[in-house]
Amino acid sequence: MSEKELFQFESEEINLKEVLQKYLRYWYVFIIGVTIAGVVAYLYLRYTTPQYRISSTLLIKDDKKGPSLAENAILNDLDLFQSGKNIDNEIEILKSKSLMNRVLKELSLHSTYYVDGRVKSTEVFGNSLPVKLIVSRLDSAAFDKTIVIQTKDNINFQIEDDGKVSQHKFGQEIKKPYAAFTVVAGNGALADVKKATIKFHDIRKVAEYYNQKLTVAPINKNASVLSLSLVDPVPAKGVAILNKLVEVYNKEAVEDKNLIAGSTIQFIDDRLKYLTSELTVVEQDVESYKKENRVTDVSSEAKLYLEKASEYNRQLSEWAIQIDVLESIERYLMKQETQDELVPSSLTIQDATLLGLISKFNELQLERKRLLRVSQPGNPLVQNINEQLGNLRGNILENLRNIKSGLIITRSNLQASSAQFESRIKEVPSIEKDLIEIKRQQSIKEGLYLYLLQKREESALSLAATVANSRIIDPAVAGDYPVEPKKQLIYLLAFLVGLGIPFAGIYIKELLNDRVQSQQDVKKATATPVLGEIAHNDTFEKLVVTENSRSTVAELFRLIRTNLQFATLGKNSKVIMITSSMSGEGKTFFTINLGASLALTGKRVVLVNFDLRKPRLLQDMGLANETGITNYIIDEQLSIQDILIPSTEVTGLFAIGSGPIPPNPAELIMSPKISHLLAELREQFDYVILDTSPAGQVADAFTLAPLIDASVYIVRYNYTFKSQIAIVDDIYQNKKLNNPMIVLNDADMKEAYGYGYGYGYNESDKTSLKKVLKKGMRIEA
Numbered sequence: 182m183s184e185k186e187l188f189q190f191e192s193e194e195i196n197l198k199e200v201l202q203k204y205l206r207y208w209y210v211f212i213i214g215v216t217i218a219g220v221v222a223y224l225y226l227r228y229t230t231p232q233y234r235i236s237s238t239l240l241i242k243d244d245k246k247g248p249s250l251a252e253n254a255i256l257n258d259l260d261l262f263q264s265g266k267n268i269d270n271e272i273e274i275l276k277s278k279s280l281m282n283r284v285l286k287e288l289s290l291h292s293t294y295y296v297d298g299r300v301k302s303t304e305v306f307g308n309s310l311p312v313k314l315i316v317s318r319l320d321s322a323a324f325d326k327t328i329v330i331q332t333k334d335n336i337n338f339q340i341e342d343d344g345k346v347s348q349h350k351f352g353q354e355i356k357k358p359y360a361a362f363t364v365v366a367g368n369g370a371l372a373d374v375k376k377a378t379i380k381f382h383d384i385r386k387v388a389e390y391y392n393q394k395l396t397v398a399p400i401n402k403n404a405s406v407l408s409l410s411l412v413d414p415v416p417a418k419g420v421a422i423l424n425k426l427v428e429v430y431n432k433e434a435v436e437d438k439n440l441i442a443g444s445t446i447q448f449i450d451d452r453l454k455y456l457t458s459e460l461t462v463v464e465q466d467v468e469s470y471k472k473e474n475r476v477t478d479v480s481s482e483a484k485l486y487l488e489k490a491s492e493y494n495r496q497l498s499e500w501a502i503q504i505d506v507l508e509s510i511e512r513y514l515m516k517q518e519t520q521d522e523l524v525p526s527s528l529t530i531q532d533a534t535l536l537g538l539i540s541k542f543n544e545l546q547l548e549r550k551r552l553l554r555v556s557q558p559g560n561p562l563v564q565n566i567n568e569q570l571g572n573l574r575g576n577i578l579e580n581l582r583n584i585k586s587g588l589i590i591t592r593s594n595l596q597a598s599s600a601q602f603e604s605r606i607k608e609v610p611s612i613e614k615d616l617i618e619i620k621r622q623q624s625i626k627e628g629l630y631l632y633l634l635q636k637r638e639e640s641a642l643s644l645a646a647t648v649a650n651s652r653i654i655d656p657a658v659a660g661d662y663p664v665e666p667k668k669q670l671i672y673l674l675a676f677l678v679g680l681g682i683p684f685a686g687i688y689i690k691e692l693l694n695d696r697v698q699s700q701q702d703v704k705k706a707t708a709t710p711v712l713g714e715i716a717h718n719d720t721f722e723k724l725v726v727t728e729n730s731r732s733t734v735a736e737l738f739r740l741i742r743t744n745l746q747f748a749t750l751g752k753n754s755k756v757i758m759i760t761s762s763m764s765g766e767g768k769t770f771f772t773i774n775l776g777a778s779l780a781l782t783g784k785r786v787v788l789v790n791f792d793l794r795k796p797r798l799l800q801d802m803g804l805a806n807e808t809g810i811t812n813y814i815i816d817e818q819l820s821i822q823d824i825l826i827p828s829t830e831v832t833g834l835f836a837i838g839s840g841p842i843p844p845n846p847a848e849l850i851m852s853p854k855i856s857h858l859l860a861e862l863r864e865q866f867d868y869v870i871l872d873t874s875p876a877g878q879v880a881d882a883f884t885l886a887p888l889i890d891a892s893v894y895i896v897r898y899n900y901t902f903k904s905q906i907a908i909v910d911d912i913y914q915n916k917k918l919n920n921p922m923i924v925l926n927d928a929d930m931k932e933a934y935g936y937g938y939g940y941g942y943n944e945s946d947k948t949s950l951k952k953v954l955k956k957g958m959r960i961e962a
Contacts, residue, residue, distance in 0.1 A: 210683045218679030231663030235419035236410040238654040281388040295378040306418040310367030323359035323381040416659030423657035442640045449637040456630045507585045542573040707910035712922040713741040723801040726777040742778040756869040761895040762877030762905035767926040772872040780834040784867035788836040791873040793846035796839035809840030892918040897926040
């Protein structure tokens, strides 16, 4: 680390300490500030109404984020149990003013009740109410109006309203211009609370107030559970509001559903009446059409017609076959070549007479053929058989004609019936088409009727079994400890305020103070070396440096003496000028004690009062100022010995007074005798210390500048103006005085550490000291 960086680091560290010291000297102010702030915080916590947090959790039945009531398949089709809720919408509903307005109305919070305590009034609610108002009318003129109810006994009480007192009884309706209400006894004991203050409110403003304090937020983004919280000074009131809020929210949801269900039922009933009349007309049309067309069930009858027609066709076919068979038998019998042959079987002919005749005929034919094999055709037996065969043939032919006639008649009847059924079959599509159109209208109206009837039952069910779309998980409960005010935070703030206000006051005071407060103020304004500091003198003694003195001020003068010896190193005789910016900065005090400290080392020291305007040197030393510099300059006969006065307290210390105050001090100081005076004093004394007029006010000190070896510029804390440091900086920069140095007077040594802010030098540093002083750098003790 370089030397420059080292000096810079040490300078910054010292600055920080100086800043701390500047504030630590006012430690008692900080203690008082913290104490007062702590007392104020205690009183604030003692008498401020605590606020409690009331919280509750509510489950919103949302199909997207949780199970719904429609888990039962039987209820899936009912719109009542479809709970597709939007959680954000439900939050806005819960925070709506209209909902809160209804809550407060149901809780009758248009009036609040207070009972007097020792210091303040406390709001009461619920079971703690000594009396309760049942308000039947409340005008806007009552808003923010206060009445006082004072009970006399369990029956009578009096009301104080705008300074007017009226007597009433419990349960009696009281009519005021602004309200009408009835006072009843509350759950609170009347014997304990004799007086209650009641204030009326605008319910809308109260609703806005609680809406601002109400917080509704989801527990997390994946759940449909809402957290409701409210901060209120009366826990029971907050609990009642939150519970009533959820109750009214569910009630309004049910009312909305019931309103929809009721409207739906009314609409369906009207539609059902209309559809019933239309359905009756359609059914009558169906009945009339069926009567006109003599049908009951077109499909069944068409099927029957087809079956009948098919049966008739089959029978006609059978009869045709039988007729063909009969005709073939008839042709067979009438042929000559088949006269002696057997008659073929009747096949499908089932007539018993015909079958018997044919059988008998065939038997005779067989008998004839058997006889002809053994006899001649003219055989009487053969002839007899031929005759029988002829008769049987005639009978068979006759029977065949009769059967054929009967079959032909039956066939004709079947053909007529078949034609009739064919005609009905041809009419069926047309009838069915018309009937389908009619029945389509009937079916549409029946379907609509049944649908509406079903929906009516569903609506009736929803009306009878409506449930809310939310469920309370945790009912409202108040915290055990108040959330406001927070004791730790209040005491912390009080502590910070107790420190901050004094700090700010000190800072502003220092900021507005244009006096020199610290060495830093001097160092910022000038690079002039600082010789040392002199502590505040608590005594009224002008001479504090004596042989046996060990006070802080005396030690600091000894330290400055050492510093001064290094500053004037190498000179046999030293002439040191003491000056300042203005009167009252301690030049004379410093001159006397610096001279005394030098004299205690065995040196001969003379103090010369060149302050010809306001001389105080000899007066402060307890010596007479009768003859001095003024006399020496004017009177040619006077010598130095005539004006030289020895100190009565310090050996080796002498003083020369200013003498009478002249009218022209500046011109007197410019006298050649002054140079002669100082030259002789150099010869006689080791140190010549000049107490001069303030350099910041008159030019006397600058007149003596060529005659001095070093100059000490006194700057007094809390007295010298910061702007006056520019004077000494100008002296240093422009070298108006030889080897100028600054001494800081009247320092508060309570802020100091060690032995004070003195500036001393080691013997080994004599060579470097001169360089430091030339550079105007500050030498640390």
